[in-house]
Amino acid sequence: MNRRIPAWMWASAAAAYLFLYAPLLVVVVFSFNDSKLNAQWVGFTTAWYVKLFHNEEMLLAARNSLVIALLTAMASTVLGTMAGFVMHRYKTRVLPVLVLAPIAIPEILMGVALLMFFVMINMTLGLVSITLAHIAFCIGYVAIVVRARLAGMDESLVEAARDCGATPLAAFRYITLPLIMPGVIAGALMAFTLSIDDFVITFFTAGASASTLPLQIYSMVKIAVTPEVNAISTLLLLLTLLLITVATKIAPGLLRLNR
Amino acid sequence: MSFPMRDVLRFALVATAALLLAACGKKEEAAPVKAEAKTESKAAEAKPTGALNLYNWNDYIAAETIERFAKEFGAKVTQTYFSDNDEMLAKLAAGASGYDIIVPTSNAMELMIKKGDLQPIDKTKLPNLKNIRAEFLNTPIDPDNKFSVPYAYSTTIIGYNDKQMKKLGIEPKGWEAIFDPKVACGVKGKLTVLDSPDEVFSAAFIYLGIDPNTSSAEDYKKAADAIKKAKPCWAAFNSSSYIKEMTAGNIWLALGYSTDMYQADRNAQEAKQDFRVVSVLPAQGAVMSVDNMVIHKSAPNAPLAHAFINFMLDGKNSSELSNLIGSGNANQAAMAYIKPEVKSNQAVFPDAESLKKLHQLRLLSSEMRQLRGQLWTEIKVK
Amino acid sequence: MATDNKGKWLVGGPPLAYLIIFFAIPCLLMLVASARAPGEFGGLAPLVADSGKLNLTLASYARFFASAIYLQLFGKSLWYALLTTALCLAIAYPLSMLIAASKKKYRDLLLLLVILPFWSNFLIRVYAWMIILGPEWALARIINGVLGVFGAEPVTLMFSPFAVIVVLVYVHLPFMVLPLYANLEKHDPALLDAAQDLGARPWQRFWYVTWPLSLPGVFAGAALVFIPAFGIFAVPDLVGGTDGIMIGNVIKQQFLETRDWPFGSVLSIVLMVAALGLTAVAALAARPRRNAA
Numbered sequence: 001m002n003r004r005i006p007a008w009m010w011a012s013a014a015a016a017y018l019f020l021y022a023p024l025l026v027v028v029v030f031s032f033n034d035s036k037l038n039a040q041w042v043g044f045t046t047a048w049y050v051k052l053f054h055n056e057e058m059l060l061a062a063r064n065s066l067v068i069a070l071l072t073a074m075a076s077t078v079l080g081t082m083a084g085f086v087m088h089r090y091k092t093r094v095l096p097v098l099v100l101a102p103i104a105i106p107e108i109l110m111g112v113a114l115l116m117f118f119v120m121i122n123m124t125l126g127l128v129s130i131t132l133a134h135i136a137f138c139i140g141y142v143a144i145v146v147r148a149r150l151a152g153m154d155e156s157l158v159e160a161a162r163d164c165g166a167t168p169l170a171a172f173r174y175i176t177l178p179l180i181m182p183g184v185i186a187g188a189l190m191a192f193t194l195s196i197d198d199f200v201i202t203f204f205t206a207g208a209s210a211s212t213l214p215l216q217i218y219s220m221v222k223i224a225v226t227p228e229v230n231a232i233s234t235l236l237l238l239l240t241l242l243l244i245t246v247a248t249k250i251a252p253g254l255l256r257l258n259r
Numbered sequence: 260m261s262f263p264m265r266d267v268l269r270f271a272l273v274a275t276a277a278l279l280l281a282a283c284g285k286k287e288e289a290a291p292v293k294a295e296a297k298t299e300s301k302a303a304e305a306k307p308t309g310a311l312n313l314y315n316w317n318d319y320i321a322a323e324t325i326e327r328f329a330k331e332f333g334a335k336v337t338q339t340y341f342s343d344n345d346e347m348l349a350k351l352a353a354g355a356s357g358y359d360i361i362v363p364t365s366n367a368m369e370l371m372i373k374k375g376d377l378q379p380i381d382k383t384k385l386p387n388l389k390n391i392r393a394e395f396l397n398t399p400i401d402p403d404n405k406f407s408v409p410y411a412y413s414t415t416i417i418g419y420n421d422k423q424m425k426k427l428g429i430e431p432k433g434w435e436a437i438f439d440p441k442v443a444c445g446v447k448g449k450l451t452v453l454d455s456p457d458e459v460f461s462a463a464f465i466y467l468g469i470d471p472n473t474s475s476a477e478d479y480k481k482a483a484d485a486i487k488k489a490k491p492c493w494a495a496f497n498s499s500s501y502i503k504e505m506t507a508g509n510i511w512l513a514l515g516y517s518t519d520m521y522q523a524d525r526n527a528q529e530a531k532q533d534f535r536v537v538s539v540l541p542a543q544g545a546v547m548s549v550d551n552m553v554i555h556k557s558a559p560n561a562p563l564a565h566a567f568i569n570f571m572l573d574g575k576n577s578s579e580l581s582n583l584i585g586s587g588n589a590n591q592a593a594m595a596y597i598k599p600e601v602k603s604n605q606a607v608f609p610d611a612e613s614l615k616k617l618h619q620l621r622l623l624s625s626e627m628r629q630l631r632g633q634l635w636t637e638i639k640v641k
Numbered sequence: 642m643a644t645d646n647k648g649k650w651l652v653g654g655p656p657l658a659y660l661i662i663f664f665a666i667p668c669l670l671m672l673v674a675s676a677r678a679p680g681e682f683g684g685l686a687p688l689v690a691d692s693g694k695l696n697l698t699l700a701s702y703a704r705f706f707a708s709a710i711y712l713q714l715f716g717k718s719l720w721y722a723l724l725t726t727a728l729c730l731a732i733a734y735p736l737s738m739l740i741a742a743s744k745k746k747y748r749d750l751l752l753l754l755v756i757l758p759f760w761s762n763f764l765i766r767v768y769a770w771m772i773i774l775g776p777e778w779a780l781a782r783i784i785n786g787v788l789g790v791f792g793a794e795p796v797t798l799m800f801s802p803f804a805v806i807v808v809l810v811y812v813h814l815p816f817m818v819l820p821l822y823a824n825l826e827k828h829d830p831a832l833l834d835a836a837q838d839l840g841a842r843p844w845q846r847f848w849y850v851t852w853p854l855s856l857p858g859v860f861a862g863a864a865l866v867f868i869p870a871f872g873i874f875a876v877p878d879l880v881g882g883t884d885g886i887m888i889g890n891v892i893k894q895q896f897l898e899t900r901d902w903p904f905g906s907v908l909s910i911v912l913m914v915a916a917l918g919l920t921a922v923a924a925l926a927a928r929p930r931r932n933a934a
């Protein structure tokens with residue numbers, strides 16, 4: 001499927017990538033900045049990375065964020081795909097509302113409401129409560145993407161499979177799922193991204209002792225966001241890249257975002 | 260099996276393994292400390308130990324102080340942070356618990372006392388309490404210090420970039436630099452105020468000669484008008500990054516906390532800027548915010564909490580924060596350890612004359628709060 | 642059909658149950674909160690008063706409609722959110738088309754490159770934008786230089802509605818790219834070839850073939866951008882200056898400074914109804930097109 005890509009498309013895509021990466025470049029470059037501030041370039045140093053490795057609080061927070069994000073991505077992808085499938089295939093009225101509403105609701109409202117709810121059922125606040133909260137708002141994103149993908153799918157394939165005697169489950173597993181896999185993966189990526197970066201809802205559902213990276217960074221916001229934060233952002237980026245590379249080596253077909 | 264399935268399963272397996280590894284790591288961390296704590300508390304019954312949950316402002320305690328405390332008591336200190344009293348109160352109001360020590364400002368503490376959120380402090384466990392200067396004890400908010408002990412204080416003042424102000428020929432001496440459009444607009448686009456109705460309204464009141472603790476709706480409307488008049492000259496309502504902006508030289512004049520201005524100045528010197536950040540206590544007066552240590556009623560480790568408070572009342576320990584961020588200190592024994600440049604800073608340690616012009620904010624009634632909230636929204640929208 | 646229904650509940654059951662427990666019930670708590678009185682010390686007043694009666698009131702709703710500024714602010718936030726959505730669409734569409742049209746082995750990489758920046762922390766990215774848009778940097782200098790040529794006054798990019806829009810677009814871009822790509826990737830190139838054979842010019846091929854087919858993806862992306870952007874507070878808080886605030890900031894204010902949770906709940910409910918309502922209207926508007934095609 002090689003299509004000739006017109007020059008204007010190249011140009012605008014390149015501009016889009018530049019737009020996406022300009023701040024990131026600033027983040028990475030300034031992680032080597034020899035100044036406590038993130039404002040002007042002073043000189044080159046790797047001291048911040050060294051400092052970071054001694055900063056136990058920050059490292060623990062980063063680890064918590066990763067664990068929560070992975071769990072959230074897995075759970076919300078499964079639940080979201082199920083929801084997207086049902087929303088597309090059947091005429092339901094309640095599910096679409098419940099699925100879309102967490103996206104519309106202001107985060108602060110959801111955060112406070114969830115906190116009140118957890119307290120009401122006497123649940124201890126911590127990493128578990130954060131994860132449960134994250135899953136709740138990520139399901140919708142996955143469901144929307146999966147449903148959009150299903151909308152473009154050719155139903156006759158499924159019908160043909162059913163005619164050949166396949167059970168609904170088999171038809172889903174062998175026909176539908178592979179076809180919507182790019183949508184599912186895209187949804188999983190979104191859920192991971194949302195979870196690892198969430199601040200407001202995490203803030204309210206974290207309780208006294210759990211800490212995630214956004215909370216940790218926000219606590220540094222007042223005085224100065226030192227380059228240590230740039231350093232951990234850069235490292236987190238590299239770690240995620242590493243994770244993806246390893247994943248593609250172990251499961252080469254996993255990231256077949258195209259058919 | 261269709262190919263994506265196989266790969267998905269493989270990935271899921273690896274991911275789960277990674278998660279378990281990560282989770283195991285954490286459990287290992289937690290277990291030895293618990294074991295230590297158990298044996299220690301059995302062996303040394305006299306000395307409190309264990310885990311302490313500290314809920315404090317960002318950057319409001321020196322790392323060395325915490326380390327020293329943890330070592331002396333064999334304790335594990337978990338710190339959670341807030342950057343605003345209202346944040347902390349909102350979380351508590353929604354039911355969050357498990358904090359041992361919280362560090363609220365006096366007016367927030369007033370609410371906590373009225374609400375019954377705090378447990379009384381056992382003063383027999385605080386021999387170092389005698390170090391606190393008499394004028395900071397036994398306040399109207401907490402008579403006889405039943406629930407609280409002063410921690411540190413700051414004033415809300417004006418800070419400015421001396422080089423730029425000199426160029427413009429402005430010498431900020433009072434609140435007119437913020438509220439009088441004739442002066443403020445001279446610095447247009449380079450002036451920020453705190454994003455806090457408490458602080459901005461109080462400053463407006465002081466500028467207009469009204470007591471900041473007024474409960475008159477008329478007064479509030481007057482202050483709101485003054486703020487709306489000056490707003491076009493302001494660049495932003497900013498409580499978080501204005502220190503950085505001042506240090507970088509992007510903002511030249513700001514309504515902010517004395518501790519923040521002190522740090523901005525220190526940062527500017529470290530960054531080898533060609534200007535200083537000067538703090539000035541405005542001539543008409545200013546707000547003083549005293550932060551206190553309190554013990555939450557749900558504190559899991561009250562004995563250790565008391566030990567922490569006594570530890571922080573020690574002169575040397577108390578001085579570390581003042582030297583770090585330029586905070587005011589109510590502890591007489593600490594004065595010997597505080598750096599001279601901090602002691603001589605008028606905005607941090609005001610002289611007797613200026614002290615008379617400082618106001619401490621009291622808790623606002625809920626009707627006034629609603630009115631002020633409405634006015635604040637109007638200010639921000641129009 | 643019985644088996645059909647069973648399938649619906651089997652597959653739809655778990656997400657439904659999860660969302661009822663962890664979303665619907667908390668929301669119900671909030672709905673009730675909007676009709677309660679504010680607590681004396683913040684939070685909410687007790688639901689059942691000492692007299693045993695239910696302590697409910699619509700006073701907060703009345704306050705909302707009494708003052709024009711809240712509706713004004715809703716209008717402003719709506720405008721910002723629509724603008725952000727439109728800009729995201731404009732930037733994301735060519736990008737998604739490029740990725741969908743690329744050789745298979747490059748697609749994964751290109752898509753990942755889009756998402757990668759967003760695995761770094763949100764706050765630090767906004768701070769990076771504060772640097773980029775700062776007065777000392779290239780962008781501001783270039784723009785002010787150009788303005789200077791025309792004799793216009795220099796502008797500050799930072800702390801302005803401009804900064805808010807730029808960062809809003811930046812923050813929401815991947816949520817437009819991903820659904821759009823997921824849809825565009827499915828398009829059968831044979832359709833475009835057929836159109837070309839029939840003599841259609843490039844823009845006609847786009848407008849009559851690609852665009853209608855991509856509408857579900859466009860709509861999904863637009864929903865994922867518009868709805869969160871409508872209620873966001875962090876971005877206006879950090880870069881908005883004195884003019885850039887949105888309704889999300891006022892809601893946050895109610896829960897924190899003003900401690901008026903019922904009023905905050907009222908504003909949130911109105912926000913949610915407005916956002917979902919508009920999305921539903923747009924969904925209805927988008928549908929007939931597909932059937933006609």
